Amino acid sequence: MTEAGWEFWIDRGGTFTDVVGRRPDGVLVTHKLLSENPGRYADAATAAIRALQAAHGEGPIEAVKMGTTVATNALLERRGEPVVLAITRGHADALRIGYQARPRLFDRRIVLPEALYAQVVEIDERVNAEGQVLQPLDEGGARTALQAAFDAGIRAIAVVLMHGYRYTAHEVRIAFLARSIGFTQVSVSHEVGALIKLVGRGDTTVADAYLSPVLRRYVDQVTTELGPEARLLFMQSTGGLVDAARFRGKDSVLSGPAGGIVGMVAAAQEAGFSRLIGFDMGGTSTDVSHYAGVLQRVHETVVAGVRLRTPMMDIHTVAAGGGSICTFDGARLRVGPRSAGAMPGPACYRRGGPLTVTDCNLALGKIQPDAFPAVFGPEGDQPLDAEAAAAALAEVAQAVAAATGRPPSSAEIAEGFLAVAVENMARAIKQISIQRGYDVADYTLVCFGGAGGQHACLVADALGMTRVMIHPLAGVLSAYGMGLAHLRTIRERTVETPLDASAVLEADMAVLAGAAEADLRAQAMPLSAVAAHRSARIKYAGADIALEVSFGSPSQMRAAFEAAHQQRFGFTASDKALVVESLAAEAAGAPAGAQRKPVRSPPGAAPAPVAAAQVRMDGAERSVSVFDRADLPPQAVVAGPAILREDNGATVVELG
Numbered sequence: 319m320t321e322a323g324w325e326f327w328i329d330r331g332g333t334f335t336d337v338v339g340r341r342p343d344g345v346l347v348t349h350k351l352l353s354e355n356p357g358r359y360a361d362a363a364t365a366a367i368r369a370l371q372a373a374h375g376e377g378p379i380e381a382v383k384m385g386t387t388v389a390t391n392a393l394l395e396r397r398g399e400p401v402v403l404a405i406t407r408g409h410a411d412a413l414r415i416g417y418q419a420r421p422r423l424f425d426r427r428i429v430l431p432e433a434l435y436a437q438v439v440e441i442d443e444r445v446n447a448e449g450q451v452l453q454p455l456d457e458g459g460a461r462t463a464l465q466a467a468f469d470a471g472i473r474a475i476a477v478v479l480m481h482g483y484r485y486t487a488h489e490v491r492i493a494f495l496a497r498s499i500g501f502t503q504v505s506v507s508h509e510v511g512a513l514i515k516l517v518g519r520g521d522t523t524v525a526d527a528y529l530s531p532v533l534r535r536y537v538d539q540v541t542t543e544l545g546p547e548a549r550l551l552f553m554q555s556t557g558g559l560v561d562a563a564r565f566r567g568k569d570s571v572l573s574g575p576a577g578g579i580v581g582m583v584a585a586a587q588e589a590g591f592s593r594l595i596g597f598d599m600g601g602t603s604t605d606v607s608h609y610a611g612v613l614q615r616v617h618e619t620v621v622a623g624v625r626l627r628t629p630m631m632d633i634h635t636v637a638a639g640g641g642s643i644c645t646f647d648g649a650r651l652r653v654g655p656r657s658a659g660a661m662p663g664p665a666c667y668r669r670g671g672p673l674t675v676t677d678c679n680l681a682l683g684k685i686q687p688d689a690f691p692a693v694f695g696p697e698g699d700q701p702l703d704a705e706a707a708a709a710a711l712a713e714v715a716q717a718v719a720a721a722t723g724r725p726p727s728s729a730e731i732a733e734g735f736l737a738v739a740v741e742n743m744a745r746a747i748k749q750i751s752i753q754r755g756y757d758v759a760d761y762t763l764v765c766f767g768g769a770g771g772q773h774a775c776l777v778a779d780a781l782g783m784t785r786v787m788i789h790p791l792a793g794v795l796s797a798y799g800m801g802l803a804h805l806r807t808i809r810e811r812t813v814e815t816p817l818d819a820s821a822v823l824e825a826d827m828a829v830l831a832g833a834a835e836a837d838l839r840a841q842a843m844p845l846s847a848v849a850a851h852r853s854a855r856i857k858y859a860g861a862d863i864a865l866e867v868s869f870g871s872p873s874q875m876r877a878a879f880e881a882a883h884q885q886r887f888g889f890t891a892s893d894k895a896l897v898v899e900s901l902a903a904e905a906a907g908a909p910a911g912a913q914r915k916p917v918r919s920p921p922g923a924a925p926a927p928v929a930a931a932q933v934r935m936d937g938a939e940r941s942v943s944v945f946d947r948a949d950l951p952p953q954a955v956v957a958g959p960a961i962l963r964e965d966n967g968a969t970v971v972e973l974g
Contacts, residue, residue, distance in 0.1 A: 323378035324371065327800035328363045329574050330386040333601025333641050333660045334768060335362035336794035336966070338801060339370040342377050348794050350768070350966055353387075354660040364543040379544060383800040385553035385577040388536045389529040389570035393622045398528035398567075399474040399503060400436040402467040404460070404492055405520065406480040407440040413478075413520045416625070431623025434521075434528045437472060439463040441492060445485045455488045461495050474503035476527040478520040483512045483812060503531050510568055511627055513900060514812040518618055518627035522568050525624050529567025537562045551805070553577045555630030557613055558806020558906060561841045568628045571621050574796055575605045576631045581799025582764045583609055585789040591762040595747055597777060598796065599769040601641040601676075602657045605633045606747045608756065617855065617866070629808050629902070636746040640664070640676040640769035644735040646717050651731070653739045665710040666702040673714060675739050677707035678732035679772050683933035684970045686944065686963060729934050740773060744780035755885045762787050766795035771962075771969035779972070790947070793966025804906040807837040817856060817872050817896040827852055827869060830903035838905040851904045856896055864899040922951030927960075935959055936973055 325340040330353055337349045349366045351359075359365035363384060371377070392398045405412065414433060421428070441463075442456035464475070475496045482489040486508045493506045505527035507519050541550060541562070550562040555572035557580050578598045586594050586609075596607035608614060614632040618625065637654030641664055645652050653675060662669035664676040679685045680702055687702040711728035719725035726734075751758045763786045765774040771793075774786045791798045809830040815822055831850055838848065852869035856879045865886065867878035875898075880890045927943035934940070940959055947964040956962070958971035 323380035325380055325801065326367050326370070326382045326384075327577075327797045328366070328382065328384040328386075329577055329794070329796035329800065330363050330384065330388070331574055331600050331602065331796070332387050332391065332657065333639070333663070335366060336768075336797040337363070337366040337370065338791065338794055338797045339367070339374070340801065341374055346791070346798075347374055348791065348797075348966055350794065352660040352663070356661075361539060361543065364540060367544070379548040381549040381551060382540070382544060383551045383553070383559055383803065384540075385574035385796060385800055386533075386536065386570070387574050389533050389567055389573070390621075392529055392532045393525065393571065393624065396432050396434075397532070398434065399531040400472050401434060401474045401476055401524055401527045402437045402439055402464070402472045403435040403520075403524055404439045404441055404464065404475055404477045404479075404496075406444060406478075407442050409480065409516070410438045410440050412516060413524065416517055434524045434624060435476065437467055437470070439467060441479065441488075443479060443488045445479070445481050445488065447481055449481075449485045455491060457491065457495065460492060461499070464492075464496055464499055464501075468499050468501065473501055474505075474527040474531055475501045476505045476507075476520070476524040478507045478516070478523050480516060482507050483514060483519055484508075503527050505530065505567075510566075512811045513627050514814065515627065518625050521625040522627045525626060526566055526568040529570060533565055533567055533570055537565065553800055553803060554806065555628070556615065556806055556808055556904075557631050557803065558808075559800070559803050560805065560807070564841065568626065569630075571626065572630050572633055575633050575635070577799035577803065578605065578766060578796035579607050579609070579613065579631050579633065579799065580803045581789075581791075581795040581797075582607070582766060583613070584799070584802045585791075585795065586762060586764050586787060589787060591764075591785075591787060593761045595751060595758055595761045595763050595781075595783070597743070597747070597763055597765045597767075597770055597774070599743070599765070599767040599773060600639050600796075601768060602637075602639045602659060603635050603642075604638045604743050604746065604767075605635050606743070606750055607631065607633050608750045608754075610756070615866075629810070632750065634746050634750045636742050638675070638739045638742045640679075640772075641674050642739065644673045644675065644678065644714070646714050646721075648717075648721055651714075651734050651738050653735055653742060664707070666704065666707045668703050668706065673707070673710035675735065675769070677710055678735045679769075680704055680707045681711055681728060681732045682736075682935075683931050683942070684772055684961070685968060686929075686931060686961065690968075733934065733937070736773070736776070740776045740780055743773070743777050747777070747781060758783055761785075764789075766792040768793050768967050771967050774969065775958075775972035788969050790964070791966070792969075793964065804908050805838060805841060806904060806906045807834045808902055808904045809834040809837070810900055810902045812900045813898055815898050817875060817898055820872050823854070823869075823898060823901065827901050827903060830901055831905070834903045834905040838907055848905060848907045851906070853902045853904075855899045855902070857899050858891055859895040859897050866902075869901065920951065921953040924951075924954035924956050925949050931961060933959065933961070933970075940973075 327338045329336045335353045339347045351362045353362045444453035477492045496504045507523040510523045551559040552565040553573045554569040557576045582596045594609040598605040615629045616632045618627045641658040642654040643656045658671045662671035664674040763783045854869045855864035857864035865882045929944040933942040942959045944961045947962045960971040962969040
């Protein structure tokens with residue numbers, strides 16, 4: 319298929335918005351903007367698109383594929399849509415009570431996170447676990463209560479009834495009443511996720527109602543800016559794209575980071591690596607992930623105090639990004655969890671921001687101001703302000719001297735902050751690898767994100783890893799991953815069926831697989847191929863924890879479950895019966911007209927460095943060679959210490 323227009327792949331992060339544009343001739347171009355810059359532009363994504371077209375030529379826009387933190391930020395900051403929760407009478411406090419888990423065992427005063435719903439309506443109805451109607455639905459009472467919530471100004475509703483995941487008639491009727499009254503967002507639990515457990519299902523449904531209107535407003539804004547001809551697709555937390563009209567709040571929480579995983583896997587496999595640790599360090603946080611042949615997902619997680627039961631990439635996030643604020647608390651150096659964000663940004667951004675990791679790297683010489691993308695100061699585009707970073711470090715050094723009696727240098731303080739940040743990131747990687755039985759010494763550390771290359775070698779050393787991969791588009795790899803991603807739909811259902819009941823399981827799976835593929839094809843996107851993946855979550859009878867395995871014959875699933883259980887927990891219980899908790903069917907389609915692969919250059923020797931820089935490494939000032947990565951041919955060898963600078967980041971090659 320001949321490409322006639324532009325495609326844009328966008329990652330709208332907390333600090334920066336990264337854009338990869340595929341021109342009509344197939345060439346990839348990139349751009350990076352602060353996600354928030356009042357007075358310069360209303361939306362960073364559309365501003366970056368216009369900037370790339372102005373620089374490389376106008377033309378029709380065929381598709382925009384985007385990951386966004388709009389919903390994530392709304393959840394973190396509690397800026398979603400006011401929601402009324404409609405729940406079975408007697409369970410008004412069920413979601414607030416939750417599972418009564420203690421997040422910190424020895425805290426005597428538990429501070430619960432702010433609830434997402436603004437009001438609760440109790441519905442007179444009750445169906446038991448076998449489907450018997452114990453209390454008929456009181457439609458008149460339900461309509462009166464919902465009308466009162468509507469009259470109070472609430473336009474979003476979450477419908478969560480006991481056993482509604484399986485026996486849906488009452489939920490369907492409440493949803494009909496809500497729409498007839500005029501609610502513009504109606505999230506129904508059996509549609510959001512037909513899974514057992516009232517609390518997790520309820521929280522997920524409330525989150526969907528809370529976030530979906532925020533997403534819809536953003537989608538409408540982008541659509542208005544781009545025009546109706548551009549096909550708009552969004553990245554879901556599962557790692558698959560979906561048409562903008564089908565993008566839901568529950569599927570958006572890891573929208574941006576999921577694109578990074580897709581890009582990481584595609585780039586590493588092209589280079590011949592298959593066992594990967596993903597290290598995505600941006601401006602606000604660092605996301606780490608594990609890959610060993612299969613995209614790993616979790617099915618229940620907690621984000622900003624909200625329980626979510628929906629498939630999402632297994633990504634562990636720590637508050638250690640380039641914009642993470644560095645402080646001294648009177649006893650020790652701390653990095654994060656707060657971030658300077660895009661506004662005001664680090665101290666060196668000329669907006670009076672706090673001391674951050676970026677300032678520390680700048681003060682040590684690991685960031686070259688003349689190679690850093692210009693930041694938007696009060697007087698327009700300006701390079702980084704090294705003096706502001708130095709002043710912020712000097713202030714911390716004085717505080718440390720006053721508390722300890724030993725006056726450290728600003729460089730020692732900067733190195734100390736970086737050591738703390740590296741330890742935080744290494745600890746996060748251990749949680750998703752070593753603590754799950756994987757030996758990271760055999761893995762490749764794939765570093766990306768705007769700040770990933772600055773810390774790649776330090777993190778690898780902390781983990782005992784010997785191989786690091788940094789893609790040419792590492793600084794915008796999450797955006798690049800949007801362009802490589804497939805459309806995906808997933809259908810799940812709780813079945814609670816013995817593993818040996820193969821006929822029942824096959825019938826249920828056939829229904830789910832058919833629904834997933836039908837949903838994929840209904841998006842009317844040209845697809846070059848459609849693939850299906852079927853899985854089952856299996857547990858021992860009476861146990862709570864289920865492990866996911868590929869769907870197959872009972873003997874195949876038993877063997878796969880026992881192997882997974884042995885690896886995760888160190889034992890199996892062959893005398894216990896196995897139960898299939900839930901089934902899932904995933905349909906994935908590769909968009910037609912895949913992007914062209916870059917032209918390969920012949921191997922060659924490294925050119926002479928373009929500059930030399932004074933950089934503090936390993937406690938001493940050193941003269942470091944600086945190279946432009948674009949000038950390095952394949953298989954060139956550069957001995958450390960060195961800095962490889964490029965358009966969207968910098969790689970610091972440490973000593974050794």
